[in-house]
Amino acid sequence: MPLAETMNIARTTLDFDRGAVPLYQQLATLFRRRIETGDWAVGERIPTLDDLVDGFGVARATVRQALGLLEGEGLLSRHRGRGTFVTGRPDSPFWCELQTDWVSVMEAHEGARIELLETANAPSAPRVLHDLGAPAPKYRYFRRRHWREKTPYLVGDVFLDRRIYDRVHKPAFRRVPTLRILHDMGDVEIGRAVQTLMIGTADVEIASLLQVPINTPTAVLHRTVADRQGTIICVSVGVYRGEFVRLDMTLK
Numbered sequence: 001m002p003l004a005e006t007m008n009i010a011r012t013t014l015d016f017d018r019g020a021v022p023l024y025q026q027l028a029t030l031f032r033r034r035i036e037t038g039d040w041a042v043g044e045r046i047p048t049l050d051d052l053v054d055g056f057g058v059a060r061a062t063v064r065q066a067l068g069l070l071e072g073e074g075l076l077s078r079h080r081g082r083g084t085f086v087t088g089r090p091d092s093p094f095w096c097e098l099q100t101d102w103v104s105v106m107e108a109h110e111g112a113r114i115e116l117l118e119t120a121n122a123p124s125a126p127r128v129l130h131d132l133g134a135p136a137p138k139y140r141y142f143r144r145r146h147w148r149e150k151t152p153y154l155v156g157d158v159f160l161d162r163r164i165y166d167r168v169h170k171p172a173f174r175r176v177p178t179l180r181i182l183h184d185m186g187d188v189e190i191g192r193a194v195q196t197l198m199i200g201t202a203d204v205e206i207a208s209l210l211q212v213p214i215n216t217p218t219a220v221l222h223r224t225v226a227d228r229q230g231t232i233i234c235v236s237v238g239v240y241r242g243e244f245v246r247l248d249m250t251l252k
Contacts (some may be wrong), residue, residue: 024065027058031066035075035089045083046076096153096244105195109154109177113147116174117155117209126159126235129222130194133230138162142173145209153241155209161233164188178234182225191228197221197247200239210241217242 034040047055052063067084070076077087097108122139139159146154158178164185172181182188198220207214218239225234 023058024062025069027056027062027066028069030056031070032073032075032090035070035086040086042086042089045085048083096240097246097248106177106179106183109146111148112154114173114175114177115145115147116142117145118143119173121162122159128224128232128235129196130224132192132194132224132226133232135232136161136163139235140165144173151241151244152210153244154238155206156236156238159235161231164233178236179225182234188233189228191226191230193223193225195221195223199242202239206239210239212241219245 031040031046034046035042040046046052049060049063053060056063067076067078071078073090074088075086075090076084078084097104119140119142122141125135126139126141128135138161140162142158142160144156144158145152146156156178160178164182167185168181176184179193182190200218200220202210202212202214202216202218204214206218207216210216210218219242221236221238221240223234223236223238224232226232
């Protein structure tokens with residue numbers, strides 16, 4: 001078998017015993033990734049059943065089950081005597097682009113439906129990742145879930161300066177992103193705003209809220225906003241479904 005074709009099957013020795021997920025489902029995730037990256041291009045024939053069995057060291061029935069999953073998703077089509085062909089690529093219904101400038105951040109959730117899940121007085125100041133100033137005297141906590149179409153893509157925990165929260169028309173928290181609320185308050189002057197992106201996985205609570213399996217990859221965005229007087233007026237942690245997140249950076 002040519003080297004290129006061998007690498008197209010298994011680039012390294014794989015340990016399929018690292019989790020409780022059925023073997024054929026683990027294999028399906030590998031095949032799906034080959035299609036996502038273009039290793040298996042749309043319209044092309046993928047390696048034969050025997051090649052896949054040899055390359056991954058698994059049973060023929062396991063490979064067939066994995067291929068069957070992707071066929072059911074419309075990604076593969078099997079033809080007797082001709083082989084299996086890629087017929088489509090998995091695509092996210094939308095991209096959630098993580099922006100790095102104030103205006104773009106405010107507009108990032110335009111068109112999303114916001115669901116207010118919980119609100120309460122914060123018993124203490126939130127944990128702050130960025131040292132931008134002194135905490136506000138009191139905070140109001142709320143948790144919201146963002147949807148596009150029928151898909152939840154973000155769960156956000158927000159601590160907002162209680163003095164600001166009390167002045168906001170409360171229905172706004174069900175339809176307006178937090179930074180837009182701050183921006184639209186003409187007498188609130190933003191001094192500094194910093195955000196940090198981390199990669200994580202969904203615990204049992206987040207998995208339920210985002211409707212994904214436990215341990216699904218997530219993007220966790222920590223954001224801190226201070227006013228010109230050096231008071232931290234907003235602290236938020238947003239957990240995004242990882243498959244919908246996109247971060248573009250220009251290298252200089």
